[in-house]
Amino acid sequence: MLHRLVAERATGVLLREHGTLYLCDGEVVHAESPRTPGLDVLLTTGGALDTEAWREAVTLAGARRRVGRYLVDSGRVAEGALELCHTGALFDAAYFVLGPSGAPARFRYGAAHWLGPVRSVPVAALERETVRRRALLHRIWSDPATDSAPLIRTDRHAEPTVSARQGAVLDRVDGVRTASDIARALGRPAFHTLVDLRRLAAAGLVTTAPHPPTTTPGSPLPDPLPQRPHPHLSPLP
Incomplete structure (x- = not known):
């Protein structure tokens, strides 16, 4: 087109x-x-x-x-x-x-x-x-998941030295932010942030956050609070 x-x-x-x-x-x-x-x-x-x-x-x-x-x-x-x-x-x-x-x-x-x-x-x-x-x-890191998923820092006892630019990106990895969120927070182009994050991933410092657990078929659903029926609706059988 x-x-x-x-x-x-x-x-x-x-x-x-x-x-x-x-x-x-x-x-x-x-x-x-x-x-x-x-x-x-x-x-x-x-x-x-x-x-x-x-x-x-x-x-x-x-x-x-x-x-x-x-x-x-x-x-x-x-x-x-x-x-x-x-x-x-x-x-x-x-x-x-x-x-x-x-x-x-x-x-x-x-x-x-x-x-x-x-x-x-x-x-x-x-x-x-x-x-x-x-x-x-x-070439930097072949897994594209770091480009869009929420990111977390890995547990490492001795972290390799990173540049000031990469350090600013790493400081904003919190398990919630994505690469786009970090780019906006820093006011930097998103692609430059992708480069930094893939290098951090290749160094073993960053990875994607785990997905929240999903309910499997047949497992009971949590019901933390009792549900009151609406006054104008009949309760379902």
Whole structure:
């Protein structure tokens, strides 16, 4: 579908299971995924922009689809910094959007993102980078479960030395957070967090949290509290 959209220089939004790609004249201009921090998180956490300035830009320029241009013209963000951060967020989200999916893709012609034009990326370059990233992760640690499952720290008496960057990731492994949660908490690209977590898994420091026990057929269900019948309903036999 992407190659056909490129050939016809389509403009609109491609909707997939793990996010969306916005195209303009057959090139990708924006990408979003629930598994990655958004551009706002990367800008505000990194200190390039404060939260109030971001909200102001969305309020004043969102309806005109000129948020990016407003940030630059008003002096809130330097144009080079915005392009760099936007391109990083685009590749980050596209990695998940272009990943394996069990749901069909849809394309909505004519749709445009409220951020407005910043910098476009050819689909071929996006595909190459996605394949490269997938191969890199596989070389580090071949089990992809650490990419999406809640994570726990392993019990080790003598932990190997980790970098400051990996240490910040490790400090947020609590049995509940996933890689995406940790990336948002740190304000870092999700793919970089996946790399750190797979290296930590390869070093034996991190593993996936065990699944909660499930009730087997025929086993009694727990009933910690007595259930009172609703006053307007007859009790079931």
